[in-house]
Amino acid sequence: MTSARPFNFSAGPAVLPEPVLHQVAAEMLDWHGSGMSVMEMSHRGKEFGSILEAAERDLRELLAVPANFRVLFMQGGGLGENAIVPLNLSRGSKVDVVVTGSWSRKSAAEARRYADVQIAADIGKGHKIPTDWALRDDAAYVHVCTNETIDGVEFHELPQLTHGAPLVADVSSHVLSRPIDWSRVGLAFGGAQKNIGPAGLTLVFVRDDLLGRALDICPSAFNYETVAANQSMFNTPPTFAIYVAGLVFQWIKGLDYAGKQGLAAIEQRNIDKAALLYGALDASGFYENRVDASCRSRMNVPFFLKDEKLNDVFLAEAKAAGLLQLKGHKSVGGMRASIYNAMPLEGVQALVGFLKAFEARHG
Amino acid sequence: MTSARPFNFSAGPAVLPEPVLHQVAAEMLDWHGSGMSVMEMSHRGKEFGSILEAAERDLRELLAVPANFRVLFMQGGGLGENAIVPLNLSRGSKVDVVVTGSWSRKSAAEARRYADVQIAADIGKGHKIPTDWALRDDAAYVHVCTNETIDGVEFHELPQLTHGAPLVADVSSHVLSRPIDWSRVGLAFGGAQKNIGPAGLTLVFVRDDLLGRALDICPSAFNYETVAANQSMFNTPPTFAIYVAGLVFQWIKGLDYAGKQGLAAIEQRNIDKAALLYGALDASGFYENRVDASCRSRMNVPFFLKDEKLNDVFLAEAKAAGLLQLKGHKSVGGMRASIYNAMPLEGVQALVGFLKAFEARHG
Missing domain, CATH: 3.40.640.10 (Type I PLP-dependent aspartate aminotransferase-like (Major domain))
Structure with a gap:
């Protein structure tokens, strides 16, 4: 199933698997x-x-x-x-x-x-x-x-x-x-x-x-x-x-990923998604995640633009690129990408691509 | 919109307006x-x-x-x-x-x-x-x-x-x-x-x-x-x-019934539905509602077949006629028709028709 839906990084209520939404609608x-x-x-x-x-x-x-x-x-x-x-x-x-x-x-x-x-x-x-x-x-x-x-x-x-x-x-x-x-x-x-x-x-x-x-x-x-x-x-x-x-x-239960099934599949996909996103943030001098590597969350990735004056334009351009709800919690500021189970790998790939393109334009 | 859906007399969770369900599915x-x-x-x-x-x-x-x-x-x-x-x-x-x-x-x-x-x-x-x-x-x-x-x-x-x-x-x-x-x-x-x-x-x-x-x-x-x-x-x-x-x-808010709108329309429809059902029960020697007329509910109508040995066949024939969830609460027994806001007048008419037909067959 291909989809033109944007990727939704809301911290919750959060993205659900698209096949589930189709079934709910059908029934x-x-x-x-x-x-x-x-x-x-x-x-x-x-x-x-x-x-x-x-x-x-x-x-x-x-x-x-x-x-x-x-x-x-x-x-x-x-x-x-x-x-x-x-x-x-x-x-x-x-x-x-x-x-x-x-x-x-x-x-x-x-x-x-x-x-x-x-x-x-x-x-x-x-x-x-x-x-x-x-x-x-x-x-x-x-x-x-x-x-x-x-x-x-x-x-x-x-x-x-x-x-x-x-x-x-x-x-x-x-x-x-x-x-x-x-x-x-x-x-x-x-x-x-x-x-x-x-x-x-x-x-x-x-x-x-x-x-x-x-x-x-x-x-x-x-x-x-x-x-x-x-x-x-x-x-x-x-x-x-x-x-x-x-x-x-x-x-x-029906998931199959990297040769694994069920919970093992979703865990591996979460590991891969998190590695991709943290890797991109760490490789850049433009963004920053401050959490110690020993306890970084696979689900919620708060990060900051080192130049916080760019926050609003970052959010606006992200939304225009189909990347929704990236604003950080008001008590913390900055950005947050929640990449729960239902966020596909493609969503994180799109976010990482956007991070690089935004840095190239504004860095 | 015509519908082949059965009429659902559940006491709750209960029937919802069909246009609402269509909109929920579409969105x-x-x-x-x-x-x-x-x-x-x-x-x-x-x-x-x-x-x-x-x-x-x-x-x-x-x-x-x-x-x-x-x-x-x-x-x-x-x-x-x-x-x-x-x-x-x-x-x-x-x-x-x-x-x-x-x-x-x-x-x-x-x-x-x-x-x-x-x-x-x-x-x-x-x-x-x-x-x-x-x-x-x-x-x-x-x-x-x-x-x-x-x-x-x-x-x-x-x-x-x-x-x-x-x-x-x-x-x-x-x-x-x-x-x-x-x-x-x-x-x-x-x-x-x-x-x-x-x-x-x-x-x-x-x-x-x-x-x-x-x-x-x-x-x-x-x-x-x-x-x-x-x-x-x-x-x-x-x-x-x-x-x-x-x-x-x-x-x-969008309802129009008997020249009334909104809450007044739904209330009038509820009055008419209840009058139709209580009237049918009272006119029969086969069924009985025991609640005093001063405090009969417009929403929940418990009733009994005077011959309770017919309860199971009543429920089975009702279901076959597209009239669902008529069994009374276990603490009371008998039958109960919940005729909430979303139950159309046609549902009560169908129930009354069934009551008469069932009595004619088994009375």
């Missing part, structure tokens, strides 16, 4: 002969039941989720989870947070409503994940954001905690871009709107033994044990978003 | 020349900004929402709001709940996590809204569910409270089917999945003076004041669901 008035749009189906009917079941099965297969983890389809996004996690896991006691950027900083602030929060390490204004963590033996859990969307900082490997507290990982902006080492995780959560599907769906992976610890003040609709006991149907789930997510899971 | 890969699906747009970009602004403007116009009410686009559904409302409004003090069916009973139970809840009146196993309410002068608010989806019980007029406490109305399953008398309401909320759009979007209408009362334990993402201060963008809103809702609002 809009009649899903599989049911006579209904997925939006119109009772969540308790057999049609939607089959959609939910397939989505969970495919997701489990892609990420090799162990049987002792529950997969929950929830609402509220990452910011909602910043409260929902401590409501469920903190027991009102101690929570350690490793701050590696804007998102983990927000998580720490919100958890203070419910727990004694300690910042175990803080990247501050630096660009390298600190290695020295002050962890408390009796913390209810340790929170990390494994990919900082705004700052472009990613854990290339999950930390291995040895002091007994479970690791809680906010995987919002890189889930399904690489495997997850479940032996190192107690709970992982992520908003769908980067790598999975439409905004309004939140995925939670929670180890069985962490269920049943919620505070009495935890709303039933956000109580992991309640949601798990009702197969994500305690309240009406975001059915259409789950349907789109399921199609994205199938799209990943 | 799936490229919204208004943006080169993006609405699902792929940054919520902070100008494209989605214009969608959100138009949706709120049209909604305010349709329901004549006064300027001193804020309109919030949230997540979590009615069950989420059962906690979010007391977290925001109860001040940990007294809440009075009028129980008229399953939903208000659930609301009362959930509010007990945060407040001293009193049942001010209870319909019990009856079918008529009680008129004698034991209200406390110092309650933080009085909660009612103005349309009980499961029980088919609707307030035909909002109660006028005179003791000073604001009224909180769960309008989930009849919002936009009729006007709301805002002089009688402090807060109204509703999940979108009946009359508005896809599941995963929750609308909240809150009077300005009720902002700023949240308990410290209220999650930021669900704090009305925070959500209002950020124009529903504190967390990433369910953008695609808001887009579909906006198209539904435009569809209502």
Whole structure:
């Protein structure tokens, strides 16, 4: 399928696989002969039941989720989870947070409503994940954001905690871009709107033994044990978003790239995309990415023009070249290219070509 | 536009206007020349900004929402709001709940996590809204569910409270089917999945003076004041669901029926649909609706076959006749026809024709 669509580098909600959008459009008035749009189906009917079941099965297969983890389809996004996690896991006691950027900083602030929060390490204004963590033996859990969307900082490997507290990982902006080492995780959560599907769906992976610890003040609709006991149907789930997510899971399963399939294929493609873009930025004296090589994100690449007076013309010319939403987050400035799973290699090639041409014209 | 689609009587997620589904499909890969699906747009970009602004403007116009009410686009559904409302409004003090069916009973139970809840009146196993309410002068608010989806019980007029406490109305399953008398309401909320759009979007209408009362334990993402201060963008809103809702609002605005337009047209059509269906049920000795005429719902019509042994064959023959999802809620049994805004008059005519034919065959 050839496409004249521009390349969309939005940090989220973000680009989706074009074949998925075609299928969603084609099935809009009649899903599989049911006579209904997925939006119109009772969540308790057999049609939607089959959609939910397939989505969970495919997701489990892609990420090799162990049987002792529950997969929950929830609402509220990452910011909602910043409260929902401590409501469920903190027991009102101690929570350690490793701050590696804007998102983990927000998580720490919100958890203070419910727990004694300690910042175990803080990247501050630096660009390298600190290695020295002050962890408390009796913390209810340790929170990390494994990919900082705004700052472009990613854990290339999950930390291995040895002091007994479970690791809680906010995987919002890189889930399904690489495997997850479940032996190192107690709970992982992520908003769908980067790598999975439409905004309004939140995925939670929670180890069985962490269920049943919620505070009495935890709303039933956000109580992991309640949601798990009702197969994500305690309240009406975001059915259409789950349907789109399921199609994205199938799209990943069907991928073939560099001799690899499925999640391994998408990971290799992400590695290649990131190498291409960082390579171009590093080779130039005109652009700059400041993140330490040990923790550069494969998904979100913030960069700066050394001459920031050119920012506006850069964005205008990029848009004219069919490269959309490259403006950096307002808290950071500069540019940011989000190159999530659904961004094809051709999109990064086009961006790199534009970077070089823009430098040639204005450098 | 003619259609061979069956008629879908689901209680929610429910039927949507067919022209809306066509438009959603047509715009799936490229919204208004943006080169993006609405699902792929940054919520902070100008494209989605214009969608959100138009949706709120049209909604305010349709329901004549006064300027001193804020309109919030949230997540979590009615069950989420059962906690979010007391977290925001109860001040940990007294809440009075009028129980008229399953939903208000659930609301009362959930509010007990945060407040001293009193049942001010209870319909019990009856079918008529009680008129004698034991209200406390110092309650933080009085909660009612103005349309009980499961029980088919609707307030035909909002109660006028005179003791000073604001009224909180769960309008989930009849919002936009009729006007709301805002002089009688402090807060109204509703999940979108009946009359508005896809599941995963929750609308909240809150009077300005009720902002700023949240308990410290209220999650930021669900704090009305925070959500209002950020124009529903504190967390990433369910953008695609808001887009579909906006198209539904435009569809209502463009309606013309019995010489009426917009909300008056949809209300008249709902009156006619309900009169047709209740009339057919009442005229028959074969079917029965048990709700008192003073509070029969225009949206949800539960009914029973007097010979319940015929239930399965009724459902099978209905489905074969293109009449879907007529099974009653498991807690009530029997049948239920949900005839929301998007159900055309022809759907109710088809159902009434089927009721008569089925009775003729099996009565």
